[in-house]
Amino acid sequence: MTVHAFVDESRRSDKYYLAAAIVEPRHLRLLRSQLRGLLLPGQRELHFKKEKPERRRAILSAVAAFGTRVDIYRASCGRGEEWARQECLTRLVDDLLDVDGRRIVLDSRRERNRLDELTIRRALGKRPRETGVVYEHMDSAADPLLWLADIAAWCQGAGDDWARRIAPVIGSVVRLA
Structure with a gap:
């Protein structure tokens, strides 16, 4: 069974959170529809930090x-936010290969997208085509599935009651150096 990953980030003080919503292709359409159904009139996307409690x-x-x-x-983030992101992204790619991940969609960071692309290519190894993994960056308004990652990353970073509320959705939390 193949999966797709939709990736966003959050930073809280010295901690960096990279969240990956893991979705089977057969559920893509339904989840996108359900997420769009959560928008308020005139809203283009869900961006959790902008929402009221x-x-x-x-x-x-x-x-x-x-x-x-x-x-x-x-x-x-002791060695820098970008270092933390790339460490998280490397581990995410490794984990996706273990579960037959085929697509990675990352929330665009514009000029910094190239850093992600280098990390992904490095993590895929010498024969990236053989893995079958494709990846791209998108603006968060372009795919509602990126909103899932945004929500989870924000809640994990906020901790306390927010982390408790998102817990049923969290598959795993991988703590890196």
């Missing part, structure tokens, strides 16, 4: 009912 709680209740899975990769 009451709305966040309502969104989390809906997302938990979708039966989705998001994996979290966490690293210290």
Whole structure:
């Protein structure tokens, strides 16, 4: 069974969180529709840090009912935020290869996208085509599945009650150096 990963980030003080929503291709259309159904009139995307607490709680209740899975990769920013991101991304790619991951969609960071591309190519090894993995960067408004990663990363970084509320969606939390 192949899967796709939709990836976004969050940073809280010296901790970096990379979240990957793991979705089977047969569920893509339904999940996108369900997520679009959470938009308010005039809203183009869900960006969790911009939502009010009451709305966040309502969104989390809906997302938990979708039966989705998001994996979290966490690293210290002691050597820099970009270093932490690339460490998390390397581990994510390794984990995706173990579960027959075929597509990685990352929230675009514009000029820094090339750093992700280098890391992914390095993680795929000398024969990236043989893995069957494709990857791309998109603006978060272009694919609602990126919103799942945004929600999970924000909640994990916020901790306390928010981490508790997102817990049913979290598949694993991988803590890196």
